[in-house]
Amino acid sequence: AEFTVLCCGGGNAAQVATGLFAVRYKTIAVSFFADEAAKWKDALGDAEFELTTPGGGVMKSKPKDITNDPSVAKDADLILLVVPSFAHGEYFEKFAPYMKPGTIVATMPARSGGDILFASKLGDKAKDMIFCGFETLPWACRFTEWGKKATILGTKNNILAAVTPVSATKKALAKLQGLLGVNPQVLESPNNLGISLRNPGMIVHPGVMYGRWSPESWDGNPKDEAPLFYQGVDDFTETVLTGMTDEVQLLCRKMEEVAQGLDMKDACTLKQWYLDCYDGQMKDTSSLKACMNTNAAYDGLKHPCKEVDGKFMPDLKYRYLAEDIPTGLCFAKGLAEIVGLETPTIDKVMKWGQECIGLEIMVDGKMTGKDLAKTRAPQGMGITTLEAFLTASKIEAKT
Numbered sequence: 093a094e095f096t097v098l099c100c101g102g103g104n105a106a107q108v109a110t111g112l113f114a115v116r117y118k119t120i121a122v123s124f125f126a127d128e129a130a131k132w133k134d135a136l137g138d139a140e141f142e143l144t145t146p147g148g149g150v151m152k153s154k155p156k157d158i159t160n161d162p163s164v165a166k167d168a169d170l171i172l173l174v175v176p177s178f179a180h181g182e183y184f185e186k187f188a189p190y191m192k193p194g195t196i197v198a199t200m201p202a203r204s205g206g207d208i209l210f211a212s213k214l215g216d217k218a219k220d221m222i223f224c225g226f227e228t229l230p231w232a233c234r235f236t237e238w239g240k241k242a243t244i245l246g247t248k249n250n251i252l253a254a255v256t257p258v259s260a261t262k263k264a265l266a267k268l269q270g271l272l273g274v275n276p277q278v279l280e281s282p283n284n285l286g287i288s289l290r291n292p293g294m295i296v297h298p299g300v301m302y303g304r305w306s307p308e309s310w311d312g313n314p315k316d317e318a319p320l321f322y323q324g325v326d327d328f329t330e331t332v333l334t335g336m337t338d339e340v341q342l343l344c345r346k347m348e349e350v351a352q353g354l355d356m357k358d359a360c361t362l363k364q365w366y367l368d369c370y371d372g373q374m375k376d377t378s379s380l381k382a383c384m385n386t387n388a389a390y391d392g393l394k395h396p397c398k399e400v401d402g403k404f405m406p407d408l409k410y411r412y413l414a415e416d417i418p419t420g421l422c423f424a425k426g427l428a429e430i431v432g433l434e435t436p437t438i439d440k441v442m443k444w445g446q447e448c449i450g451l452e453i454m455v456d457g458k459m460t461g462k463d464l465a466k467t468r469a470p471q472g473m474g475i476t477t478l479e480a481f482l483t484a485s486k487i488e489a490k491t
């Protein structure tokens with residue numbers, strides 16, 4: 093049978109990915125979100141999807157179908173999720189009854205704990221499947237005419253991806269590279285725990301929000317302008333970010349201590365991540381704050397705000413908290429609790445952030461809140477011991 097790809101989601105990234113993959117493969121777009129699939133199918137009608145690439149070239153293609161029917165997973169060789177991470181669980185769950193052994197399921201970006209969520213949603217079937225977590229989305233992209241036309245503004249040179257089980261890495265990454273084309277180059281990362289704890293969004297987004305809008309730094313009054321997000325990072329915010337990233341580093345060292353031959357090289361500090369990913373685009377790399385303040389890729393990017401009577405109030409329910417706390421920071425904090433590591437900076441950001449997004453995750457500093465199951469905290473996926481965590485992550489314990 094023809095190699096079949098499911099491209100999941102219906103936002104900017106999913107439309108771009110569908111347009112790109114459909115040029116060369118039998119591609120079915122799937123969205124479970126409200127009536128998005130039907131709307132998209134309608135919008136496209138008989139026309140071809142038009143994708144403009146950074147050089148200005150236009151690629152035309154047509155997905156085989158656009159549907160909300162999960163049974164299309166029965167013929168899928170590769171399923172790519174290109175949706176915000178809070179939606180991953182729903183896709184895993186709905187596809188699970190239909191997936192055939194050997195299906196490659198990739199998340200782009202994975203955020204944290206994607207492999208464990210996948211295993212918990214698939215149950216017994218997970219052992220026959222291949223999970224791939226990408227560190228990020230390879231493109232900066234926007235649709236220009238919803239459902240019909242989209243533009244890739246830029247493509248990363250390379251992106252990291254980890255495969256579970258590790259033994260399937262070569263096979264899975266070769267298939268994914270074929271799908272993505274020449275750029276970006278997909279680089280092999282040793283394990284999904286490294287991708288989970290590398291997740292820069294879980295530090296940067298909640299950390300910068302806390303640094304600007306928590307009672308420690310803000311009086312609650314509206315601002316004349318929405319402040320710059322990255323380029324506006326001040327000394328106080330830098331101490332928050334440094335505290336968080338250092339705590340994650342301690343967690344990485346702890347995991348290396350308890351696991352057999354675990355390579356955590358990709359779960360680097362936030363500063364190192366900037367040096368790796370934005371080389372040449374920062375005027376000053378002497379500190380983390382300087383990397384963020386002088387990064388040309390961040391020109392003009394502001395805090396998410398709402399205008400109130402000509403002034404600006406922060407949008408404290410924006411994805412920077414609503415996505416990055418549940419599917420990022422909660423994973424790190426939950427794992428830290430399991431290994432008995434104190435994380436005072438992450439705790440204060442979590443405590444403030446969970447109230448902003450209306451979730452009860454941590455209670456008296458412990459991961460026992462009633463909304464835990466809505467997060468990627470291992471505890472929310474039924475994992476409360478190191479042994480269970482290592483088993484779920486397919487990592488060998490040190491003997």
Ligand code: NAD
Nearest residue numbers: 101102103104105106125174175176177179229231232233
């Ligand atoms: P988007 O906001 O365009 O995605 C919206 C889509 O998400 C919707 O169309 C729907 O399919 C799905 N969705 C939204 N709410 C949902 C819900 N409640 N339940 C189920 N599904 C829901 O986002 P995007 O630009 O396509 O980005 C996807 C991911 O890639 C995000 O995690 C984003 O942070 C990341 N990313 C995007 C870019 C970019 O340039 N677009 C760059 C880097 C990273």
